[in-house]
Amino acid sequence: MNWRPHLVALDIDGTLTPVGSNDIAPAVKAAITRVTEHGSHVVLCTGRSLIGTTPIAAQLPASFAVCSNGAVWWDPVKNEVTKRTTFDPGPTVKTLQALLPGAVFAVEQTGVGNLSLGDFLPGDLWGVTSNATFDEIAATPTPRLVMRWLDRTPAELSFAVKDLELPGIEWSVDHTEAWLTAVPQNVTKGSALDELTRELGISAEDALAIGDGSNDVEMLKWAGLGIAMGQAPAHVQSEADSVAPTVLEDGAAQVLERFFPA
Structure with missing residues (x-):
């Protein structure tokens, strides 16, 4: 195959690392380094908040990070948030409270942590978490509301x-935890990448995207080549052009090896 992507968009949890971990396998790190050595851009595209993304970015030569499912853009080189899109979380929290008794909620405070309504499980949230009332939330x-x-x-x-309808926001459900993420309307990883690549002068046809979750579907459909991880749910795999080995098999490294060989 002669095609080589000019931009590689990479999900984090379930793609570069086991879910919730900051540990990137050596083979995956080496493969991502080769991407940049060949002159292509690496963009981290994650549902994580900025503060959850920085430990990953510190290990990789990423040129950009799209956090909070596209709502927060971060330039790792300048250590600067370049775009932040927010919404008012109150109506969404109220709707979900009525539908899902016992749910707990947190709104992202970018670069700091979260305000939480209820107690999450240990390790659920990145950064400093402060308890808050419904009125405070x-x-x-916020660019990102999460619910467990x-x-x-x-x-x-x-x-x-x-059958849930949440007007004015985009939302997705995780396939590994009883977890929902909500972000502003018309904000997805795919929409963020579309805007970012136009600024960089790169077309979607020249982009490779790898991911494993429902929040990756728009990104996989957007890219010239969208690849789902081997452990991704069937509905995610069905939207991809092909399927990689699992994250435990360093599937992302195996994909990148095809285009950026050692």
Whole structure:
């Protein structure tokens, strides 16, 4: 194959690392380094907040990071947030509270941590977490709202929200935890990459994207070549052009080796 992507967009959890971990396998690090050595851009595209993304960016030669499912853009070289899109979380929290008793919520405070309504599990949230009232959360415009439905499975959450309508926001459900992420309307990893690449003068046809979650679907569909990880749910794999080995098999490194050989 003669085609070589000018930009590589990489999800983090379930693609570069096991979910929730900051540990990147040596083979994956080496493969990403080769991408930049060949002159292509590496963009981290994650549902993580900025403060959850920085430990990953510190290990890689990424030229840009799209955090919070596209709502926060960060330049690792300048250590600067270049774009931040927010929404008012109150109506969404109120709707989800009525539908999902026992759910806990947190709104991102970019670069700091979160305000939480209820207690999350240890390790759930990045940065400093401060307890807040509903009124305090409702009064805090945020790029990212997360919700965990305590003591429930991902399947139970997916079923409970199958007919859910949340006007004015984009939302996705995780396939490994009973976890929902909400961001502003028309904000996705795909929309952020589309805007970013136009600024860089790179077309979608020259981009490779790798991911494993529902929040990666728009990114995989946008890219000239979208590849789902081997452990991704069937509906994510069906939207991809091909399927890689799993994250535990260093699937991302195996994909990159095809285009950026050692």
